[in-house]
Amino acid sequence: MEEKAHNVLIVGLPEAGKTSFIHAVDDLLQNPPSPEALRICGLASDRTYLERDKERFRAGLKLEGTKRAAQGAPPELWFEDPRTGRKGRLFIPDMSGEVFQDQWINREWTESYRNDLKAVSGMLVFVRADVPSSNQELLGKMIGLVPNEGKAPPWDPKKASPQVQLVDVLQFIAIKGQFPRPLRVAVLISAWDTVGKPGNRQPKAPIPFLAKEWPLLDQYLRANSETFTVRVYGVSALGGDEEELKELSKLPPQDRVKFVEGTQESKDLTCPLRWLLCLD
Amino acid sequence: MVMANCKLTDCTVAEDGRCLEGRGGDCPNLLADSSPVPLATQPSPVDNSNLNASVHYPPVETLHLGVPLEIADAQEFCRRGRAIVVTLVGMTETGKTSLLARFHQLFQSGPVGGYDFAGSRTLPRFEELNWLATIESGVGTPRMEHSSRQYDNSFLHFTVRERVIGSEPFDILLNDISGETFPEVIAAESVCEQLLCLSRADHLAVIVDGAAITKRHLRHDHVAKAMNFVQRVLQTGQINKQTVLHLIITKLDELSKEEQKAENLEAAEKLETDFKVQFSSRVARIHCWRLAARPLDGSMPTEEIVTQLFSTWAGSTCRYENGSTPLGSIEHARDFCRFGS
Numbered sequence: 001m002e003e004k005a006h007n008v009l010i011v012g013l014p015e016a017g018k019t020s021f022i023h024a025v026d027d028l029l030q031n032p033p034s035p036e037a038l039r040i041c042g043l044a045s046d047r048t049y050l051e052r053d054k055e056r057f058r059a060g061l062k063l064e065g066t067k068r069a070a071q072g073a074p075p076e077l078w079f080e081d082p083r084t085g086r087k088g089r090l091f092i093p094d095m096s097g098e099v100f101q102d103q104w105i106n107r108e109w110t111e112s113y114r115n116d117l118k119a120v121s122g123m124l125v126f127v128r129a130d131v132p133s134s135n136q137e138l139l140g141k142m143i144g145l146v147p148n149e150g151k152a153p154p155w156d157p158k159k160a161s162p163q164v165q166l167v168d169v170l171q172f173i174a175i176k177g178q179f180p181r182p183l184r185v186a187v188l189i190s191a192w193d194t195v196g197k198p199g200n201r202q203p204k205a206p207i208p209f210l211a212k213e214w215p216l217l218d219q220y221l222r223a224n225s226e227t228f229t230v231r232v233y234g235v236s237a238l239g240g241d242e243e244e245l246k247e248l249s250k251l252p253p254q255d256r257v258k259f260v261e262g263t264q265e266s267k268d269l270t271c272p273l274r275w276l277l278c279l280d
Numbered sequence: 281m282v283m284a285n286c287k288l289t290d291c292t293v294a295e296d297g298r299c300l301e302g303r304g305g306d307c308p309n310l311l312a313d314s315s316p317v318p319l320a321t322q323p324s325p326v327d328n329s330n331l332n333a334s335v336h337y338p339p340v341e342t343l344h345l346g347v348p349l350e351i352a353d354a355q356e357f358c359r360r361g362r363a364i365v366v367t368l369v370g371m372t373e374t375g376k377t378s379l380l381a382r383f384h385q386l387f388q389s390g391p392v393g394g395y396d397f398a399g400s401r402t403l404p405r406f407e408e409l410n411w412l413a414t415i416e417s418g419v420g421t422p423r424m425e426h427s428s429r430q431y432d433n434s435f436l437h438f439t440v441r442e443r444v445i446g447s448e449p450f451d452i453l454l455n456d457i458s459g460e461t462f463p464e465v466i467a468a469e470s471v472c473e474q475l476l477c478l479s480r481a482d483h484l485a486v487i488v489d490g491a492a493i494t495k496r497h498l499r500h501d502h503v504a505k506a507m508n509f510v511q512r513v514l515q516t517g518q519i520n521k522q523t524v525l526h527l528i529i530t531k532l533d534e535l536s537k538e539e540q541k542a543e544n545l546e547a548a549e550k551l552e553t554d555f556k557v558q559f560s561s562r563v564a565r566i567h568c569w570r571l572a573a574r575p576l577d578g579s580m581p582t583e584e585i586v587t588q589l590f591s592t593w594a595g596s597t598c599r600y601e602n603g604s605t606p607l608g609s610i611e612h613a614r615d616f617c618r619f620g621s
Contacts, residue, residue: 104404107345110338134388135414138422140580146420152412159416160407161388168403172343215390216397223398223441223449 003087006277007119011169012126013162014097017190017237019066021126022075022092023057024237024257025269026050029079031254038270038279041087044076049094060249060256062242066096079270081279090273092124103172104165105157117177122184122276125170125217129202129234130194133163133214163216170220174227182229185221186272192234193258194241205263206232233272234260346404348434351476351619353401354453357437358480358619362450362600365435365480366593369509370487371502372459375530377424378573379487380436380454381409382586391443393591398449399439406436413574422574427458433476440594452594455481466508469516478518480619482597483526484563486510488551490531490570494544503551507558514562522598525563527555528589532582533575564598 010018029040053063074093080086093116103109127133189195189209195202203209210218210232221230239248239256248256259266274280349357357363368376384406387397400406413422435453455477457465465472478484488506492498506527513519529535529551535544552568560566571585 103343107343107404108340109343111341112338114341135410135416137385137410138413138415138419139574141578142415143422143576143578144420146415146418152417152419152423155408155411157404157407159411160404163388164403164407167399168346171399171401171403174399176341176343211390216388219387219391219396220399223396223439 003089005089005091006121007091007116008273008276009117009120009123009173010092010095010126011100011123011166011173012097013101013166014065016097016126016128017188017235018097018124018126019053019063019094020057020237021124021188021190021235021269022094023050023054023063024253025092025273026075026077027058027253028257028267028269029077031252032082033254033267036083037268038079038081038274040078041080042078044078044089046073046076049073050075058253060238060245060253065098066094081274084279086279088277090277100169101158101165104160104168109172114176117173117179120179120183121278122186123173123228124272124276125166125185125187126190127162127166127187127210127214127217129189129191129209129213131162133217134161135159161216163214167216167220170217170228174224181227182225183227184276184278185228185230186276187217187221187230187232188272189232189234191236192260193236193239193244195234206234206260207262209234231261231272231275234258235269237269344401346402348402348405348431349437349453350434354435354477354480355619357451357453361448363453364450364482364593364597364600365453365455365477366483366485367455367457367475367478367481368485368487369457369462369465370459371462371489371492371505372426374459374487374489374492375424375573376456376459376487377409377427378413379528379530379571379586380456381406381413381424382573382581382583383438383454383590384410386583386587386590387438392440393587393594394443395440395591395594396443397438398441401437402435421576424574426460427456429458429460432457432461432474435477442594450594453477462509463505466505466512469512472512472516472518475513475518476619478513481519481523482599483524483593484510484513484519485526485528487528487530490529490533490535490544490548490572493529493547493551494534494537494540499547503547503554506551507554510555510559514559519563521562521564523563524565524567524592524597525555525559526567526569526589526592527552528569528571530571530573531575532570532572533577533579535570567592 012018029038032039056063074091077090077092079088079090187210189206194200195204195209203212221228236258238245239258254267257267257269259269259271261271368379370376383392386392391397409425411417412419412424435455437454438452439449440452441447441449457475461471465475486506486509488502492502510525519525529548535548548570555568556566569585569589571582571589572579573581573586575581
């Protein structure tokens, strides 16, 4: 039986939900939500990275941010597609969001990262549903509400609008990366559980959500259709916020997750991977 | 990263990578000094305090720097396809930078004038321009840095794509000439000739401060200088019948204040009329605009007008008539020749 290796690039700023997603997919492969869903076909020889935080994730606790430094073997998941019998190995290097922020600030990346881009089968881009995508401009009635106090703080690239930082990181990939085009890109809007909360007036479907809440990213991806083919999903890998997880944690992790594509809700977080890897 | 030094004392290439003359790596004034200079103005996020000489860093590759593009970069964009060059000029504090920053802000909220944002090589610079107009910066009243003479021969950049099926992405290069240079151009033809980007401009936007029009002691000088500037660049041949001329009166909030409103509006109208009378036959078209890119009186920016302006810049020009192929009749068929040398 063919066992193809697939490399997926995960891109997102710090605390965008990348690590939680990897843990959730790992647990979901072990407990597939439907007979057709991707499932585990064995354990990778080195699961050190995944097992390090597993206990916290399964307990519904907030995970520590991923460190910048090298973390040994990247998370590797062995999966099988029950519909075709095809097996594969999925490599998802859990790069720290700070690595991408460093690229934006320092305007450089490692050559090894650039070389690794040649082998990617697809890209997962993470944005958060509950974080503003842009810095708020001082306009209208807000002007003068705060007194000017002496010298203004100097420009700090780290404080630039998140969507601007993220778009520039994607531009680096588009301009310098050597990969077959168009590359499949799944945009995952994390913390999707917050969108359905009472009083929340954000769009309830992922595509209009991205257009309204992360407009620069949305335009950039749509306007570069020769480079990227895009699908947009809503995900909640944890299922709720810290308070809600006290109650939710009575459920196993695979039952807490939320996943939305279009208007369809499910628990199958592997859908984006299935699409990225052309398994459909 | 390695940055060269320059033999010109005014050149800041060693600090920020910007060639004073906009010639990039081909500048004959560069010294062959290869001592490394840190490019980023921010401290490295890595704590180096405990590192010793034996530490090896992985090889790195430099990415686009995000600073305004030099002429050499702009020539690359012009070679590869449709590229529209817009030059903005005006006295200091007329609102040129606020207008440029407004385009960036508008794209952060959605498509502008029927165009999607498709990229920009100067995002960090746009963010820097906007920084002191954000709540995150901690200022109470928005501030805007003055355009520096250092950027006279450089460009901010957008790639855009019209939201229609079958459209192609194209580039818009925004050349912001400093308010310090503006009167010097009027004073001396030799200064004018140093504005290398102007001769490639599809659009020349002359910005006049609406607040200055409301002040009798400033009005006449500002109005005269705007006219003189156009006269000067027509005389040198840096603009001609293929250039679209825009008169943009900014700070509409100030101009429209009730106090002496009629007088202010009359002065604005006279300027617009004079522009048309004097220059209509010598340029391709004239557009007049009144807008407020960043009003300070509690009103909101005139986004609709700013959007129309952007859409006019991005639309057809005498070089490109709704397409990517330059018109045959244009002088200097090879676009990049027109940047001067």
